[in-house]
Structure formats: C-alpha cells, structure tokens
Amino acid sequence: MIRVRFAPSPTGALHIGGARTALFNWLYARNQGGQFILRIEDTDQERSTLEANHAIFRGLEWLGLDWDEGPNIGGNYGPYYQTQRLEIHQKHARQLLDEDKAYYCFCTPEELDEKRKEASKRKEAPRYDGKCRKLPDAEIKMLESAGRPKVIRFRLPAVGETVVHDLVRDKASFQNDLLDDFVIIKSDGFPTYNFACVVDDHLMEISHVIRGDDHLSNTPRQILLYQAFGWKPPKFAHIPMILGKDKARLSKRHGATSVIAYSDMGYLPEAMLNYIARLGWGFKDQEVFSRGELIQKFSLKGVTRSPAVFDTDKLNWLNGKYIRQILPERLIDLCEPLLIEAYGNHDVEYIKKVVLALRDRLVLIPDVVPLAKFFFTDDFEYDQNAIEKHFKTEHAGKILETLKARLAQLEPFIKDKIELIFKELAKEMDVKLGVIIHPCRLALTGTLESPPMYDVIEILGREKVINRLVKAPL
RNA sequence: GGCCCCUUCGUCUAGUGGUCUAGGACACUAGCUUUUCAAGCUAGCAGCACGGGUUCGAUUCCCGUAGGGGCUACCA
Numbered sequence: 001m002i003r004v005r006f007a008p009s010p011t012g013a014l015h016i017g018g019a020r021t022a023l024f025n026w027l028y029a030r031n032q033g034g035q036f037i038l039r040i041e042d043t044d045q046e047r048s049t050l051e052a053n054h055a056i057f058r059g060l061e062w063l064g065l066d067w068d069e070g071p072n073i074g075g076n077y078g079p080y081y082q083t084q085r086l087e088i089h090q091k092h093a094r095q096l097l098d099e100d101k102a103y104y105c106f107c108t109p110e111e112l113d114e115k116r117k118e119a120s121k122r123k124e125a126p127r128y129d130g131k132c133r134k135l136p137d138a139e140i141k142m143l144e145s146a147g148r149p150k151v152i153r154f155r156l157p158a159v160g161e162t163v164v165h166d167l168v169r170d171k172a173s174f175q176n177d178l179l180d181d182f183v184i185i186k187s188d189g190f191p192t193y194n195f196a197c198v199v200d201d202h203l204m205e206i207s208h209v210i211r212g213d214d215h216l217s218n219t220p221r222q223i224l225l226y227q228a229f230g231w232k233p234p235k236f237a238h239i240p241m242i243l244g245k246d247k248a249r250l251s252k253r254h255g256a257t258s259v260i261a262y263s264d265m266g267y268l269p270e271a272m273l274n275y276i277a278r279l280g281w282g283f284k285d286q287e288v289f290s291r292g293e294l295i296q297k298f299s300l301k302g303v304t305r306s307p308a309v310f311d312t313d314k315l316n317w318l319n320g321k322y323i324r325q326i327l328p329e330r331l332i333d334l335c336e337p338l339l340i341e342a343y344g345n346h347d348v349e350y351i352k353k354v355v356l357a358l359r360d361r362l363v364l365i366p367d368v369v370p371l372a373k374f375f376f377t378d379d380f381e382y383d384q385n386a387i388e389k390h391f392k393t394e395h396a397g398k399i400l401e402t403l404k405a406r407l408a409q410l411e412p413f414i415k416d417k418i419e420l421i422f423k424e425l426a427k428e429m430d431v432k433l434g435v436i437i438h439p440c441r442l443a444l445t446g447t448l449e450s451p452p453m454y455d456v457i458e459i460l461g462r463e464k465v466i467n468r469l470v471k472a473p474l
Numbered sequence: 475g476g477c478c479c480c481u482u483c484g485u486c487u488a489g490u491g492g493u494c495u496a497g498g499a500c501a502c503u504a505g506c507u508u509u510u511c512a513a514g515c516u517a518g519c520a521g522c523a524c525g526g527g528u529u530c531g532a533u534u535c536c537c538g539u540a541g542g543g544g545c546u547a548c549c550a
Contacts, residue, residue, distance in 0.1 A: 009550045044549055109548065125476050126546070151548050169479070178477055186548040193550045217478055217545035240480075247542060282487045285498040304487075307543060311485050314500040324513075360513040422509085437509035449511035
C-alpha cells in the first residue's frame with residue numbers, strides 16, 4: 001500500500017511551496033490508489049499556533065486536497081498532531097538511550113553557541129564536540145538532581161557513508177563523519193524534527209516521503225536513525241524548491257506567498273492547482289490540466305530536478321483561461337458580492353449580463369469591479385483625449401442625436417435590432433461603422449474600451465442609454 | 475568555511491548519443507479579426523552556463539570551473 005504524507009508545521013499560512021509539496025503527495029497517492037495522510041508537526045512550542053493550523057486546513061481545502069487520515073477525520077495511525085505523540089517519541093528515545101545509541105547532554109545553548117562561533121573562526125566545521133558523550137551515570141544523576149536542563153543526543157556512528165536513494169535524483173552520498181551527534185529530544189521534552197519525523201513516518205507506515213529538496217541534507221541523519229532502530233526506511237523523493245523572481249527561496253519579499261492570499265486576490269483554485277503542478281513537473285507539451293488529468297498523468301518520474309521560479313504572468317494567464325472556462329453561474333457567484341459591495345444592490349439578472357459581457361477581459365475576479373463601473377453608475381469620468389478625438393468632430397452631435405431618437409423608438413430593445421440602427425445610420429451618412437460607434441461608446445462608458453457596443457446598449461437598457469446620449473459632454 | 479544538490483529560450487518545461495535547423499507554453503513584438511479593449515488565430519524574437527575529455531558523432535555520458543540553492547539549530 002502506498003502511503004504518503006504532508007507534514008507541515010503550523011507556524012504560518014500554507015504557502016506556495018508547501019501547497020506544491022502537498023499537491024505532489026496527494027497526486028501520487030491518488031494516482032497510485034494509495035493514502036494521503038496529513039500530520040501536523042507542531043513540536044516547536046514557540047512558533048506553532050492554532051491559527052496557522054487552521055490556515056493550513058483552509059489552504060488545503062481551497063485547493064481541494066483532501067486527506068484520508070489526519071486531523072479532524074482521524075485514522076488508524078493517530079494521533080496526527082505530533083505534540084500528542086509525545087509519549088511515543090519519548091519512549092523511542094528511551095529505547096535508544098537504553099541501547100546506548102543516544103545519551104543525555106547538559107551543554108547549554110550559550111555554551112554550544114560559543115563553541116560554534118569559535119569553530120567557525122578557526123574555519124572548522126561547527127559540530128558538536130561530544131562533551132557529554134561519556135558522562136558517567138553518577139554525574140548525570142547529579143546534574144539531573146541539580147535541575148540542569150538536558151537534551152538527548154543521538155550517538156551518531158561517524159564511520160562510513162550514507163547513501164540516499166532518491167526517486168527523483170537517483171542518489172546522493174554523505175560521509176558520516178561530517179555529521180554530528182544531533183539532538184533528538186529537546187530540553188522541553190519534545191522531539192526534534194529529524195527524530196519525530198522518523199519515528200512517525202515509520203509508525204504511520206509511510207511508504208514514500210515526498211518533500212522539498214531542502215530536506216535532502218537531513219536525510220542521512222534520518223536514515224542513520226532508521227538504522228539505529230533497525231527499521232526499513234521509506235522511499236524518498238526530493239522535489240525541487242520554488243524560488244522567487246530573484247532566484248532566492250520564495251519569501252514574503254516576493255509578495256504573496258500563502259495560497260489563501262491568492263484566493264483573496266481573485267485567483268481560482270483550479271488555476272493555482274494547475275500552475276503549481278507545473279512547477280517542477282511536466283507532462284509532454286501539455287499546459288492545461290484538469291484535476292483528473294493531473295491525477296492520471298502525475299508521476300515522480302516526471303518531476304524535475306532543478307528549482308522553479310514562481311512566475312505570476314503564467315499564473316495570470318491560466319487564471320484568465322479558467323475564468324473563461326468555468327460555469328457562468330459560478331463566475332457570477334464569484335463576482336456578485338464584489339459588485340454589490342462596490343455599487344450597491346442590483347437586479348441579479350442585470351449583474352449576470354454584466355459579468356458575462358466582461359468575462360473575456362478578466363484576469364482576476366476583482367477586475368470585474370472597475371470594468372463594470374459604467375454599468376452601475378452614471379458617475380464616471382470621460383476620457384479627455386477621447387473627447388477631443390470623438391466628440392469634437394462635426395458629426396458627433398448629429399450622430400448622438402440621431403441614435404437617441406431612433407433608440408428611443410426601438411422595439412424590441414435588443415442587440416440585433418440595435419445593430420440595424422447603427423448599420424443604417426452608417427450607410428445613410430456614408431461613413432464606416434466606427435465613426436458612429438466611437439462617440440457612442442464614449443458617451444455611454446466614458447472610455448474607448450468596452451464590451452461590444454450593441455451588447456452594452458442592450459444591457460444598459462433604453463433609459464440609461466438615452467440619458468447618457470443626451471448628457472454627453474460634446 | 476565544510477558537505478550535498480541543481481544548471482535547455484527572460485520564465486515554466488519537452489527532448490534524444492546522430493531524426494536538434496533543439497519542441498511547446500507564458501511574457502514580449504507583429505499581423506489577422508474588427509465597433510474599441512479583451513478573447514481567439516497566425517507569425518516572429520529568444521536557449522542546451524563554460525572548459526576539458528569519452529565517442530566516428532555530443533544538448534544528451536564523465537571530470538573540472540563558474541553560478542544558484544540547500545543543510546551545517548534544543549526550526550521544521
């Protein structure tokens with residue numbers, strides 16, 4: 001059985017990189033008919049928050065990445081909050097202690113920090129010097145009863161090398177003597193990442209660990225831990241990181257990094273899903289994938305090795321594409337509240353027509369607000385340059401006058417009929433259609449850019465059209 | 475500093491020891507359409523980091539250099 005997991009730490013919102021990791025795990029599970037597990041790594045008591053925890057759920061839910069086991073739904077391998085597994089972690093640390101594969105360390109953070117600084121001053125690798133490695137039991141007892149804080153360190157077998165076999169990058173080997181006795185249980189009693197991760201992945205029977213390649217260098221430590229326990233390590237797949245425009249790791253400096261922020265900006269979840277799926281993964285020439293296609297076509301083989309730069313332009317393009325593709329009802333539901341907020345209540349049918357008329361021009365959902373302004377209010381500015389060009393002409397007055405007169409009589413007031421009026425007038429005056437349409441568009445919208453004229457006129461309705469034709473600042 | 479990983483158009487990517495005159499997409503430019511802006515369609519621009527090998531032949535294999543990223547925490 002394929003079992004994969006997404007194991008975020010609740011220290012902030014679900015960001016792009018995390019979402020992509022979650023997506024790849026989810027896709028792999030769904031593609032393989034396996035299980036996708038969500039585990040919250042909240043062992044950092046300082047930084048973990050409940051809000052962040054909820055934010056992660058929200059992000060995952062927005063993208064439609066549902067988990068088979070984890071918080072809220074449980075499962076047979078719980079608990080799924082790492083802090084609730086404290087006893088499990090301590091028990092396993094004790095096992096290592098009993099087998100002399102780990103030991104207590106009483107060095108203080110300050111002391112360690114000092115040594116690290118000195119080491120780097122001497123241009124040496126800053127690694128733990130093993131001071132507490134061979135502390136006699138009596139001394140341990142003494143220090144303990146003196147209430148000195150202690151951690152548990154892994155007695156790392158510093159010989160040979162550890163090879164990480166990876167489904168994405170083949171393999172990477174590490175010299176063990178370059179590693180040091182890292183901490184597995186912190187002085188607050190909670191496990192460190194490398195330790196908790198190994199214990200939990202094993203106990204949860206995770207078959208594949210798919211995670212960002214920033215964890216690649218941690219993997220030998222984890223493999224050594226698996227070996228110390230006599231456990232079989234899972235298969236690893238390290239996926240490339242996502243970078244910002246400056247090729248540095250994606251961070252707040254690059255603008256929005258949480259997926260929810262993108263939701264708030266007016267991106268559609270399917271666009272985001274499609275976009276991040278293509279970051280570090282490709283399938284032939286294809287760019288647009290439905291959720292189903294993603295599941296069907298995803299493979300770890302298709303994952304790239306080099307990091308990917310997050311490119312808003314392409315995301316925007318996809319968003320526009322999806323906006324043009326989703327069901328009209330859904331688009332309207334998305335736009336309606338924004339329009340009502342900006343322009344007050346209006347007839348649903350009217351809003352519907354406006355939204356659909358504007359559909360092709362939207363990149364982000366909120367784009368509809370400024371674009372729709374002239375549909376909802378008479379209080380819009382006229383483009384000065386356009387006035388010069390299309391109102392200060394000899395025919396402008398006559399054109400608007402004639403249109404007003406004829407539209408006032410028109411029955412029924414629908415675009416096919418409206419079109420005839422324009423065509424006839426153009427013919428009568430022996431001018432191109434544009435000569436008539438430009439001043440009309442300016443009079444009705446204040447600009448030279450709008451959906452097709454006849455649609456605009458029909459949607460606006462006779463009354464508003466006549467009024468605007470009359471009050472146009474010629 | 476040490477170690478590890480990565481390197482195809484500006485960006486995301488496809489690709490194979492010869493079929494590569496390196497394919498697609500975004501962005502950009504031009505054209506078409508035309509009542510504008512979009513959308514759509516067509517075309518164009520643009521890349522195998524560099525240096526050595528291996529080979530009859532390397533973008534593709536190996537080594538080095540450079541550049542980028544990561545790890546080196548009682549963060550994950």
